[in-house]
Amino acid sequence: MSTGDGMGLFLNILVDGAAYGMILFMIAVGLSVTMGLMRVVNLAHGGFALIGGTLAHWAGQDLGLAFPLALAVAMLGTLAIALPLERLVYRRIYGFGELQQVLATIGLTFLIIAAVNLWQGSALLPVPLPESFARPVDLGFRTLPLHRLVVIGSGLAVIAGLWLLLDRSRFGIRLRAAVDNRGTASALGIDTDRIYMVAFGLGALLAALGGILGAELLPIDAYYPLRYMVLFLIVVAVGGLGSIAGSFAAALGLGMIETAARYLAPDLATIAFFAIVILVLALRPQGLMGKVSA
Amino acid sequence: MKSWLTPFLVLALAGAAFLLFPYNLAFLTRILIMILLVLSLDLVLGFAGIATLGQAAMYGTGAYAAGLFAVHASGNPLAGLLVGAFAGAALALVSGLLLMRTRGLTLIMLTIAVASLCLEAANQLRGLTGGADGLRGIRMQPVLGLFPFDFAGQTGYWYALSVTVLVFAGLAVLTRSAFGLSLRGIHESPARMAAIGVSVYWRQVAAYTIGGGIAGIAGALAAQITQLVSLESYSFTISAEALIMLILGGAGRLYGAVIGTVIFMVVHHVAAANDPFNWLFVIGALVLFVVFLVPNGLVSLPLAVTRLWKGARHARA
Numbered sequence: 001m002s003t004g005d006g007m008g009l010f011l012n013i014l015v016d017g018a019a020y021g022m023i024l025f026m027i028a029v030g031l032s033v034t035m036g037l038m039r040v041v042n043l044a045h046g047g048f049a050l051i052g053g054t055l056a057h058w059a060g061q062d063l064g065l066a067f068p069l070a071l072a073v074a075m076l077g078t079l080a081i082a083l084p085l086e087r088l089v090y091r092r093i094y095g096f097g098e099l100q101q102v103l104a105t106i107g108l109t110f111l112i113i114a115a116v117n118l119w120q121g122s123a124l125l126p127v128p129l130p131e132s133f134a135r136p137v138d139l140g141f142r143t144l145p146l147h148r149l150v151v152i153g154s155g156l157a158v159i160a161g162l163w164l165l166l167d168r169s170r171f172g173i174r175l176r177a178a179v180d181n182r183g184t185a186s187a188l189g190i191d192t193d194r195i196y197m198v199a200f201g202l203g204a205l206l207a208a209l210g211g212i213l214g215a216e217l218l219p220i221d222a223y224y225p226l227r228y229m230v231l232f233l234i235v236v237a238v239g240g241l242g243s244i245a246g247s248f249a250a251a252l253g254l255g256m257i258e259t260a261a262r263y264l265a266p267d268l269a270t271i272a273f274f275a276i277v278i279l280v281l282a283l284r285p286q287g288l289m290g291k292v293s294a
Numbered sequence: 295m296k297s298w299l300t301p302f303l304v305l306a307l308a309g310a311a312f313l314l315f316p317y318n319l320a321f322l323t324r325i326l327i328m329i330l331l332v333l334s335l336d337l338v339l340g341f342a343g344i345a346t347l348g349q350a351a352m353y354g355t356g357a358y359a360a361g362l363f364a365v366h367a368s369g370n371p372l373a374g375l376l377v378g379a380f381a382g383a384a385l386a387l388v389s390g391l392l393l394m395r396t397r398g399l400t401l402i403m404l405t406i407a408v409a410s411l412c413l414e415a416a417n418q419l420r421g422l423t424g425g426a427d428g429l430r431g432i433r434m435q436p437v438l439g440l441f442p443f444d445f446a447g448q449t450g451y452w453y454a455l456s457v458t459v460l461v462f463a464g465l466a467v468l469t470r471s472a473f474g475l476s477l478r479g480i481h482e483s484p485a486r487m488a489a490i491g492v493s494v495y496w497r498q499v500a501a502y503t504i505g506g507g508i509a510g511i512a513g514a515l516a517a518q519i520t521q522l523v524s525l526e527s528y529s530f531t532i533s534a535e536a537l538i539m540l541i542l543g544g545a546g547r548l549y550g551a552v553i554g555t556v557i558f559m560v561v562h563h564v565a566a567a568n569d570p571f572n573w574l575f576v577i578g579a580l581v582l583f584v585v586f587l588v589p590n591g592l593v594s595l596p597l598a599v600t601r602l603w604k605g606a607r608h609a610r611a
Contacts, residue, residue, distance in 0.1 A: 041399060092586065098398055099345055103541050104585045106534065110578030117574075230406055230530060237403040270414040274407045278392075281404050285396040 011141050013260045019148040021255025022155030023214035027228075028235035029158065029247050030206030036242025036290075037166075037179050038199060040090065041098055043105040045207055046225030046232055047112035052078045052208020053127060053220035054116050060128035067130045075208050082204035086197050094196070109225045117222040125222075127215045151213050158206065162244050165202075175199055179242075238280050240290025249288055304552065308455055312448075319447035325559045326454040327516050330461055331532070332539045332551040334508035339537070340545030341469055342501035343481030345398065347533050348405030349509050351389070351412045352382035354528035356510025358416060361429045361517040369435040375457065375514050382510020383503050385412075390502035394495055406530065413528035428524035432517060443519070450519040457515060461508055465548055468504070477501050481546075538577070542584055544591020553593050 031045040055077040059070035085108075093104050133150060136143040166172035177185040178192040186192045211220060218228055239250030257276055261269035280288065311322055331353055338344045359381030360374040368374075389408045396404060416423045423429050436442040441449045468474050476497055479487045484494045517523045526532070535558070543554020561580070566573040588595055 035399070041402075089582075096585075098402075099339070099541070099545075100585050100589065102345075102347070102402070103538065103581055106538070107578045107581030107585065110574040110581070114572065114574040114578065230410070233399075234403055234407070237399055241399065267418055271411060271418065274411040274414065277407045278404060278411070281396065281400050281407070282392050285400045287400070 008141055009263065013256065013263055015139070015142070015144060015148070017256035017259035018252065019151050019255075020217060020259055021252035022152050023210060023217055024231070024235050024255050025155050025248050025251035026151075026158055026210030027207055027214060027218075028210075028232045028239070028251055029162065029244060030203035030210065031232050032236045032239065032242065032244060032247040033162075033206070034200060034203040035236055036240075037175060038094065038196060039179070040093060041101040041105065042090075042203075043102060043229055043233070044108040044112065044225065045105075045203070046211075046229050047109050048078055048082060048204040048207035049211025049214075049228075050112060050116055050220060050222070050224045051081055053211040053215055053224065054120055054125055055208075056127045056212045056215075057125040057220065058120065061126070067128065070128070071209075071212060074212060075205055078204055078208040079201050083197060083201050086200040090200060091193075091196075109229070113222050113225060120222070122222045125220045127212055127220065129216070147216060154209070154213055158209075159244065159248050166244065171195070171198070234277055236287075238277060238287055240284075240287025243287070243289040246287055246289030300549065304549075305459070312451060316446070319451045321559075321563060323447060323451050323454045323519055324516075325556060326451070326458045327512050327519070328536070328539065328559060329552055329555045330458050330512035330515065331509055332536050332543075332555045333458075333461060333465060333548065334505040334512065335536050335540050336545060336548060336551040337465060337469070337477075337508065338502055338505035340540060340547070340550070341474065341481065342477040342498055342505075344394070344498055344502060345402050346393075346405040347402050347530070347537060348407075348409035349505075349536055350528050350530070350532040351405070351409035352386050352506040352509035353513040353516075353532060354409070354412055354416070354523075355385045356382040356513030357517040357523045357527045358423060358429065358513075359510070360514030361432050361523040362422070364432045364434060364518065365429070369433050371434050371437050371453065371518055374434075374518055375511055378510040378514025378517070379507040380510070382513065383507035386506020386509075387499065387503040390499045390506070394498040394502060406533075409528055409530065409533060413525060416528060417525055423523070426525060428522050429517075430522060432521040432523075434518050434521070447519075454515055454519060457511065461511065462548060462552075465508075469548065473497070473500075478546075538581055542580065542592055544593035547591070547593055550591045550593040554591065557592065 027046070027049055030048070031042060034040050034042045034045065052074045056070050056074035059065045059073040060067065063070075063073075065073065089104070089108065093101055096104065129147065133145065133147040135146045137146050137149060166175065174185070174190050175195050175198075177188070178190055178195045182192050211218075211224070218224070235251045235254060236247060238254065239246035239248070254273065254277075258269055258273050261272045265272070284290075312319070315322060331349065334352070335346070335349050338346060338349070356378035360378035363374050363377040393401060393404050393408070417425055419425075434443050437449060437453050441453070443449050469477075476487065476492055480492070480494050480497060487497075488494050513523075513527060516527070539554040539558040540551055541554070542558055543552065544550030558577075561576060562573060565576045584591065588598060590598075
């Protein structure tokens, strides 16, 4: 804290909280897509963030590719793993009860963790970022690494893109139709299998992107999916299933609250975080902006 | 004939395990404690249909309550068990009043949040709980004033076995009672149970409270026998593993909880001793196998195989 006065503290919390919240949003929004729209309690979501992060680490560190190239390799690689998984495993999970979904996806998470460990070991897997990302940017009241601004910008781009895709495109209309009533949508000539596959791939891609961009704040190692599983689920549950805007509000709000608590009362940060989560879910069981009850 | 044969066989196996593995009594005792915890989850989830990933909240609270009771009040093991049971039930009752108003994902997240809150509270109250160092200085008096806890863990094993058998018997009675049947009914269809005049909410609160008491007993046993309570007692891992054990064995059957726990713990013991990550391969594959191929749990496997053998049409049912 360079500025001691109240206003400076407030601005610091605002900026750090926004950066943290955006990362939460980017990873959790993919989960909101699969869980809210497709009604799958997908505990393996963090696994796709791990796969993306591991591939980015491998492409950047071991192959020595430049960051944009490594990012592309990681995203395509994640997609190449996610799509067959959807076809072979998730397609059968869609019809399960909640508990079976929880278990099946926990089982998948274990397999992903074990596979990543077998390949890259259990140490930290840093993702090499371009040097320019570390460059400080002067905001007037404090300086901030460019990386944080890139994260905030990407988060805003993701929410705009998703809104266009889900609310304004033909694909979005078909997806919502398939989710509302799969049988009818299918009878109307919508290829629901394909729609589900694309939506699932989209969720996995967003997880990978969030995992890679967020690696500075939520470092990647083999246990990543288990360590942050609860955090991502909470963002989605608080935001409301299937609501992109809800996830955004929840991620930003929870990011701000936790950041504020870390500045003001570090010992009580975690307690405050969970107390607020319980309070919100007790008052609004369907989440901040959930349309359907969870 | 069958009604007395199974319990007899299980008890004989428990006795045989004591004779066959005299150097692994600590591990066998841990299995018994986990069986208790999974039994509590079976009542809550398998019978009453309450989806929870936070059973560790009551387990940890029972452990800390019994541990603190032993350190500050009395080393009497049975009194400690009661304290643990009471603490677990009290937490379950208070949180259950809120939790049972929600369903599905919200309920799961709230149970996780309650356990996380307990974990963080125990972490912060260092003066009372020892924080990350764990609660130390637990000294137990002999069980019933007759059997002192010994270094080899023989007393601990028989003590845990006795408690587990008593709880199992209690649950067997409870699940066959009108109350237990109404819980099954709520699991099958809450709307119909409400329609015939059952207060679904209060029955679920009651089931959650009883389950919490049993989880508290499991935690208290762990505290008394290992003479240590660590923050791990509240961890998400415990809740998740208990759930996996239950589904492995078969939810909604008391023997399912026993079989699933034994298989999970033994596989874990053997596989994790070599490499903790390879263990994740094994358990991940096992979980997927059960969820996809034997959804009613391994306890239903013999039946499924028999049906397949006879070529019955309902083999997949």
